[in-house]
Amino acid sequence: MKDIKYLKLLSEQFPNIPAVSTEIINLKAILNLPKSTEHFLTDLHGEADAFKYMLKTASGMIEYKIDQIFRGELTDTEKRELATLIFYPKSKMKELEEKGPIPQAWYKEALDYLVQISKEVSSIYTRSKVRKALPAKFAYIIEELLHIKTGEKNKKDYKDQILTTIIEVGQAREFIISLSELIQTFAVDKLHIIGDIFDRGPAPDVIMGVLKAHHDVDIQWGNHDILWMGAARGQKAMIATALRITLRYGNLEFLEEGYGINMRPLARFAMNNYPEVKEQIFKPHLINKELDESESKIIAQMQKAIAIIQFKLEGQLIKRRPEFKMNEALYLEKIDYKKGKLNLKGKEYELTDKHFPTIDPQNPYQLSEWEAEIIEQLSYSFKNNDQLQEDIRFLYNNGSLYKKYNGNLLFHGCVPLKPNGDFSVVKIEGEEYSGQKLMNFFDDIVRRSYSIKEVESDFQDWLWYIWRGELSPLFGKDRMTTFLRYFTDEDDKALYRENKNPYYQAREKEEICQKILAEFGLDPKTGHIINGHTPVAEKKGESPIKGNGRLLVIDGGIAAAYHEKTGIGGYTLTYSDTRLRLTAHEPFISKKNALHKDSRDTISATEVLKFKKAQKIADTDIGEKLTKDIKYLMQLLKAYQDGVIREKYS
Structure with missing residues (x-):
């Protein structure tokens, strides 16, 4: 006792x-009870429509259930029609209504099918959990329908009368919507986002809204998430970088309408200081959209203006923090401004753009008075925007640098390694950090950066290091060559090369993956590492499965910017009670296209692992906790x- x-x-x-x-x-x-399904996605990069569709479809899990339930009863076309109804019930019924009144027989058949699917996907949960998820307005009726056993003669007339009455009282449409949403909810219980919600795509704010409404989600931060987390805390170099990337992809609308960031002061400054800008360098990289000539020009001007501010602020930070060992990136002091040439390691490179009206060659990292005013205004906008702050708070509260869950290790980038496969060591204030200890150090830095109120605290400088430092587990490269890509145009590929951490070669070996799993206290024989960050070039034959199945890279290019490289529209992973399945997706085109496709959206599904015995709750982390209870x-x-x-x- x-x-x-x-x-x-x-x-x-x-x-x-x-x-x-x-x-x-x-x-x-x-x-x-059976273990519920986990759903893993990564590198969403602002592609809200593609992300929402993957959630709605549960990455093919719902179509798989339809196949199981209606095998031999429905044709492939009918199954696809039923699946589309579940994914987009409002749009599907609107299309049908435009052709004329929907027959009662269609409503009854659809309701019957949806009830059957709802029963199947909810059967692995307790009645209490199911009851809590039911829409209040139809909770009693849905619960009754869910618990009528198939083939139960005594209740057949009872069930038929419920469905008939739903139609007679004009509630069939709303009922179909409620059942469809319920199926989407129950198809997947736990959602894991393995980083990089922000940048490149047009609507990361919409993705954040979906995540905040999800019933059970965790996030492993990516480098682009850290960038926005630092920007929201007021770290000025990160604010400038976040804005530059957003302008690079022409997403001005997201800044102004999504988060209400006032860009007019930067626009005025850019037009005044950069009236003529080389658009071939700063022209926005547009994907699936167009801008008129004047809008494209102003975005190019703004992009150059904020890029110069970024390079100045980064130079100040690098000089302030010599322990970061990033002097190689001090490009502004390596320019001969009269010749318009960059001097690197004894070699001169012709600059593609030599117009630097705000740079003082004697003090190149000093912000001009107007630049300082601009970054202060932008910092105020970032720190005082309620929507942005709410989203970033959600990232801090629901995120981590890595996560151990049900025997698997989830992280976005890498565990920094030396070329020989040993863990890289970072010495900070006399103490050495490596492996899990290093990951814990950076996780602590991120959390403390949120609690510390000073704008230019040490913790926020470290946030910037996590964004782009050589031994950051989220960056995983020896340098970032953004300045060189903007201002030089050389055939020398070595000039622009960003060498990846040895981890990315070493993870091909099973023994290295097992070593990492053991470092984090997981079973090296049964555990898996689940990664994002580096798009898998499937069209070149690269496999997302590494280390003899011990490591899975699920970045297949959900972001449209990567489709050309990967050849697909993303990977997702599902982990059910019977199998671990990796799915390759076609690029998401549009909701309209999804509504009218007569075939599946998945290219292939690879069974990474099939369990000899179906897993139960007792076999999970939750089961371990319940056993202690x-x-x-x-x-x-x-x-x-x-x-x-x-x-x-x-």
């Missing part, structure tokens, strides 16, 4: 033998039985 103090606290929740006995029975029963509840039960703790009855 050494835990008597805890048991007395527990007795407040379960005050007597019947109460504690009921909970023990409930928890032991839950342990024997049962242990204490059993102790409480004995304490009641022995009279050590008195029962209470109201």
Whole structure:
């Protein structure tokens, strides 16, 4: 009875033998339910429409269920029609209504099919969990329908009458929408986002809205998420970088309308200082959209203006933090401004753009008075925008640098390694960090950066290092050559090469993957590392499965910017009670296209692992916790039985 103090606290929740006995029975029963499905996505990069579609379809899981339930009953075309109804119920019914009144027979058939699918996808959950997820307006009726057994003769007429009455009272449309949303919810229980929600695509704010509304999601931060987290905290170099990337992809609308960032002061400054800009260098990189000539020019001017501000602020930071060892990136002091040439390691490179009206060659990292005013205004906009701050707060509260979950290790980039496969060592204030200890250090830095109020704190400088430092587990390269790509045009590929951390070669070896799993306290024989960050060039034959199946790279290019490189529209991973399955997707074109496709959106599905025995809740992390809870509840039960703790009855 050494835990008597805890048991007395527990007795407040379960005050007597019947109460504690009921909970023990409930928890032991839950342990024997099938493990629910996990869904893994990464590198969303602002592609909200593609992301939402993958959620709606559960990466093919819903179509898989339809195949199972209606095999031999429906044709492939009918199955696709049913799947589309589940994914986009409002749009699908609107299309049907435009052709004329929808027959009652169609409604009844659709309702019947949706009820069957709802029963299947909800069957692995407790009644209590299902009940909590039901829409309030139809909760009682849906619950009744879900618990009528197939083939139960006594209730056949009862079920038919419910469906008929739903149609007669004009609620069929709303009921179909509710059931479709319910199927989407139950198809996947847990959502894992392995980083990089922000940058490149047009609507990361929309993705954040979806994530905040999701019933169970965790996030492993990516380098682009860290960039926006630092920007929202007021780190000025990160603000300038986030804006430059957004302008690079022509997403001015996202800045102004999505997060209400006032870009007019920067626009005025850019037009005044860069009236003529080389558009071949700064022209926005547009994907699936067009801009008129004047809009394209102003975005190019703004992009150059904020890029110069970024390089100045980064130079200040590098000089302020010599321990970051990034002097190689001090490009502005290596320019001969009279000749218009860059001097690197004894070699001269002709600059493609020699117009630097705001740079003082004697003090190249000093912001002009107007530039300083601009970055202060932008910093104020970032720090005081309610929507942005709410989204970033969600990232801090629901995110981490890495996560151990159900025997798998989830992180965005890498665990920094040396060429020989040993863990890289970072020495900080006399203490050495490597492996899991290094990851924990950076995770702590991110969390403390949010709690520290000073704008230019050490923690926020470290955030910038996590964004682009050589031994950052989220960057994983020796340098960033953005300046060189803007201002030089050489055939020498070595000039622009950003060498990846040795991790990216070493992860091909099973023993290295096992070493990393063991470092994080996971079983090296059964665990998996799940990565993002580096798009897999499938069209060149690269496999997302590394280390003899111990590591899975699920960055297949959801972002449209990567489709040409990867040849597909992204990878996703699902982990059910019976299998671990990697799915390759076609590029998402549009909602309209999805509505009218008569075939699946997945290119292929690879069964990474099929379990010999279906997994139960008892085999999961939740099961481990429930087992501990049962242990204490059993102790409480004995304490009641022995009279050590008195029962209470109201």
